[in-house]
Amino acid sequence: MxxxxxxxxxxxxxxxxxxxxxxxxxxxxxxxxxxxxxxxxxxxxxxxxxxxxxxxxxxxxxxxxxxxxxxxxxxxxxxxxxxxxxxxxxxxxxxxxxxxxxxxxxxxxxxxxxxxxxxxxxxxxxxxxxxxxxxxxxxxxxxxxxxxxxxxxxxxxxxxxxxxxxxxxxSCHKSIHDTVQNAKVKHDALTNDRQCANCHNPHGANVEHLLVQLPMQLCLDCHGKDNVLDHNGKKLTNMKALLAANPNHHGPIAGDDCSACHQTHGGDNFRLLTNNYPSAFYAEWDAKNYALCFGCHDEKAFTSPETTELTQFRDGSRNLHYVHTNKNDMGRTCRACHEVHASTQDHHIRESVPYGSKGWPLKINYTKTPTGGSCSRTCHATKTYNNSSKDAAAKP
Amino acid sequence: MPGLDAIRSLCLLAVWTMFGPGACGFTHAQLGTPITDFELTSLDGPKQHLFGPEELNAILYFRPGQDFSLMALQEVAAVQKELAGRSIYWVAVVPGHTPDKDAQGEARQAGLAMPVLMDEGDRLYGQLGVAQLPVVVMIDHGHRLAAYESFRKVNYQAVVRARLRFLLKEISEQEMAEALNPPAATTDSDEAAAHRRLTLAARLLHDGKYDAALNSVAVSLERNPTAEAYLLRGDILAAQGKCADAAASYNEALKLEPANERAKAGVTCPAKP
Incomplete structure (x- = not known):
């Protein structure tokens, strides 16, 4: 009363x-x-x-x-x-x-x-x-x-x-206060302009967590522009333009859910990632390094040398994800072959990888075939794989 | 009937085109693909078929111990409870390498009321072309893939519920589309703010605070010029004895709404007390 x-x-x-x-x-x-x-x-x-x-x-x-x-x-x-x-x-x-x-x-x-x-x-x-x-x-x-x-x-x-x-x-949502205060990587959306109300409607919404729109629509309001800077002044990609130019969208993006991989209130990983993800091209194999990806993708698809079900990137039953990533010294990280947001090619295969100190784009030359695909004259000599066969060993 | 089946497949394809997730590079099996029924080992012991006799089969494929799966278990449990009594056969499936007790315990804790089956040899995983877990897969009575919803952290329950209800023909395509893409929750539109100012102006007029009322109606007109606002301004001016101005304001209303009866009748000026 x-x-x-x-x-x-x-x-x-x-x-x-x-x-x-x-x-x-x-x-x-x-x-x-x-x-x-x-x-x-x-x-x-x-x-x-x-x-x-x-x-x-x-x-x-x-x-x-x-x-x-x-x-x-x-x-x-x-x-x-x-x-x-x-x-x-x-x-x-x-x-x-x-x-x-x-x-x-x-x-x-x-x-x-x-x-x-x-x-x-x-x-x-x-x-x-x-x-x-x-x-x-x-x-x-x-x-x-x-x-x-x-x-x-x-x-x-x-x-x-x-x-x-x-x-x-x-004053009520104290855990959010703590997250924002303690985050090593800040998200300026929480402190700029209308602060929390940039993303949340404090009266009522049609989306969970009082979000004004679905996460990706909200994120693209800011991250769909040129010249957006992060908290440290680094220029960020215009995601709206990137997604428009690359029709094969990663699953969370297809589900309008940037929050599957990014912590919107701030976090400890680069790019506000929710979990560990290797920032470099090469990394020693350790499942913990890929915690972000393994939040959705089954780790077993990368730790099983042989499979006929867990991945289509196999030659016969030889698991080529395992071959590429599971190395003690220079395991190829996800980013070596895949775009994380969207791509023009199937399976999020990138068109090229940065090579050398100046990041010269080295073409992967991936070609998809009805039963697999091939990469030619790139990190290695041309190799094809055939996932319809149970035979092992990639062909040169 | 083969003809009807073909039409049904075409319809499924059309719906997928309209409401399916955006293009996704890691492609799962296409909608309409026949999915083979087979027996899997239940974590309760006996072998059990993947599909039941119900109109729709809903399969929650999850990984025990995984954060997103734990969230999905709760979301799907809520949907299952809400849609209790519908003709849906629910099963949960875990990868073949999953320790039994974890999966069973997590499913029970989340409130799932469905058998938990083990995908030995990852047969179902391969058949569906799963790349990301958890996922809810819906299979129609003809054992064809009807919907495939990977987990999302926001509105997953609403999406799964809408997909199921659409397949059960409980909601229309438009209602499903609204559930998948809810309208933006805007507040304080120009129209609403202008309407508030009009309400205030009317009260101020009633209280004899004419200048304040005119200020309020001016703000309303600035945000949303309507016949209603011009008429109220005319009434305020009439109350002030400014008959020419009042008549002019009524004329503005008439321009916006030529059929408006009050505008056509004209202002009474000076206004009656």
Whole structure:
């Protein structure tokens, strides 16, 4: 139950101009009381929100002057604030000075209780949110009370938020806060622009995790442009262009799921990969190095010298994945032959590999055949494989 | 009937073209491919056929101990529970080299109510052309591959549910398409924001706060110029006694909606108290 006292615990809301006049006339008294109230509010608020990064709001002078000692910080959470930030927002009825839009009285000195309790009051104007909050995946706090996140009067943050978006969200979603803070590799989407709301709809969504769209559609909003830089200023590939030019898409991409391989909130592996993946062309065989790939692909397809079922990249029963990767010194890593996102050739075979110190593109010259394929004049002399036969040994 | 079978295969191909996953280099067996039924060893002991007599066979192929498989087990268990009573024969399959107790334990813990079979010799794996696990494979009553859904971390349950319900003819192609590609969850469209401003303006007019009401309606017109907004502006101006301006605003409404009855009737000015 929302009580009017939660909105206006001490005194009435007043216009910004009124407060400026009030501050100027009682400045000497208010300054001292503001400091005292601010200290009290800071202590209480930090208990409730240990991850607060932004400075606390300045408590409005009228609150302090009227009943400083009797105002618990928690109940002033939705009181008008002193605007200090350029991104500040003000609720239109408050801005218009018409308290009676929400309260029983129009007198700013005595607005009285709100007309309707709970979200019904907000929905009186924001009726589009009835549909938004009934989406398949609603955000429970927004269904429960709009005031969980919003100040109904004004705010120093966009969208009348009680705090900066990231701070507000992680005050409940603490594990995300920890992930973001501890990540060696940062994802700027969490700290830029609308922060969490870049990808999540905090009211309700049609996709799990309150995602605004399916993961790949979301990712391509940023990663589908030229000149996008990572956290360290390195230019990133325009994935939309790459996927359009390469029609054979890797399984997770075909499923619109970038998060299968990338940690969207930050992580410890390069390129925000969810697990280990060799960054070089050669690597000593160790299954742990391929944890990312083996999250979906069966490790046995790379550790079995012979198979007739686990891979089509075999000559007879001789497993050529095993032949290429399973070496003690210069095992070829996945990237030696495969594009990880998309390719023009089947099986994600790359057209060329970077060779030498300058990365000269060495053509693989892969040719697919009905029963296998061949690579010619590349890392090795031309070799063909035939997976329809049970006979072993690749032919030169 | 061979003719009907051919039509059915063509339909499957068309649906695959429309709603199947995007082109994928690691190709599994094509939709419509006949899948051979055979006996596999159940982790409960006895041998068991891969397919049942139901209208649809749903096979969850997973790897015990693998993170994505553990997630998929829970998602599929939820779908199975939701679709209980439908004509679906559910089985889970694990690779032949999987330790028994892990697979059985994980399936039970996730709430799967289906036999767990062992793919000895990776026969089914090869037949389906599996490259990534876990996957849910759907086989129709004629034992042809009808749908193939590799695991995805987001909305997997919704996708599997939609595929099954479409194959059971419970939902239309359009409903399946919406489940596979849900609409973007936008908030605060220009139309919605403009509508809010109009609501506020009407209340301010009611309270006699004409200047504030005009400001609010101006913001609404900026974001979404509608006849409704021009009419309200006319009403506010009429309340202020600005009859010429009020009439002009009504004319703007009439231009946008020539059939609008209020606009055609014209503004009453000065407005009645």
């Amino acid at each position: 929302i009580r009017a006292s939660q909105f206006f615990p001490v005194d009435a809301p007043r216009s910004a101009a009124w407060w400026q006049r009030a501050v100027s006339t009682v400045a000497s008294v208010a300054a001292v009381l503001i400091v005292l109230q601010g200290l009290a509010a800071s202590a209480a608020a930090q208990t409730a929100s240990p991850h607060r990064k932004t400075p606390l709001r300045t408590v409005a002078a009228h609150t302090v002057v009227s009943k400083p000692a009797a105002t618990p910080a928690s109940s002033s959470r939705w009181a008008p604030v002193t605007i200090t930030e350029k991104n500040a927002t003000s609720h239109a009825p408050f801005e218009a000075g018409d308290c009676s839009i929400c309260h029983q009285n129009s007198d700013p000195a005595n607005p009285g209780p709100v007309k309707t309790s709970g979200n019904d009051l907000c929905m009186g104007c924001h009726d589009d949110f009835k549909q938004i909050l009934s989406r398949k995946y609603p955000h429970p706090p927004s269904q429960k009370n709009c005031l969980s996140c919003h100040n109904p009067h004004n705010s120093n943050h966009p969208k009348l938020l009680l705090e900066e978006a990231g701070t507000l969200c992680t």
